[in-house]
Amino acid sequence: MALVPALLLGALSVLVMLPAAQHLRALRNGERTQATLQTGGSCMMGRCRVGFEAAGRTVVADLPVGSGGGKDSVGTRLTVRYRADDPRVAAREDDVDGDGAAVLAVASGAGALLLLVLSVLAAIALGRQRRAGSPTGRAPQDAHP
Known part of the structure; x- marks a missing residue:
């Protein structure tokens, strides 16, 4: 669930805020x-x-x-x-130093990274929970007739 906001924040950082900081600096x-x-x-x-x-x-x-x-x-x-x-x-x-946009780019990039790490940790925890719930301690297998 946190993967989508992570991707959106990453896109905001890379596609919007970094170019904005460069644009502002170009007007120095x-x-x-x-x-x-x-x-x-x-x-x-x-x-x-x-x-x-x-x-x-x-x-x-x-x-x-x-x-x-x-x-x-x-x-x-x-x-x-x-x-x-x-x-x-x-x-x-x-604003022509671009610091405000750069700070926002770093903050949204860090938020994206945090949400990405949380997504990976949640997937690992879910995988462990599924294995712990099976009688053999391993992931359940499909039965073959």
Whole structure:
């Protein structure tokens, strides 16, 4: 039963959070500007938006998965870094080290490993219980006529 959550946590770690950490780190040397949080919520899940001026135009950018600042209210001013060739790719300056996403990747990976170990231990215990329940002390065999 714990195998499915273990696989899901492992997939979250490898397929979502590690790439998110790399994406955030790629913006370290991006253009720096002041932005306003336009949509709040679960920024760690990529559901926040910021607005700022870039190259003389107003840009609204989604903050990437792994962003912090979910406790900030709409209208909060913050510093962002964005890609010069595509200002819609932006991240909070506090997040461009990728540490938040990396910590979540490690935590979900560790959770996956723990659930995987528990699944193996449960399978071993179940196998021993079945053997202990048979009269010969061995696993029951199918009768052949």
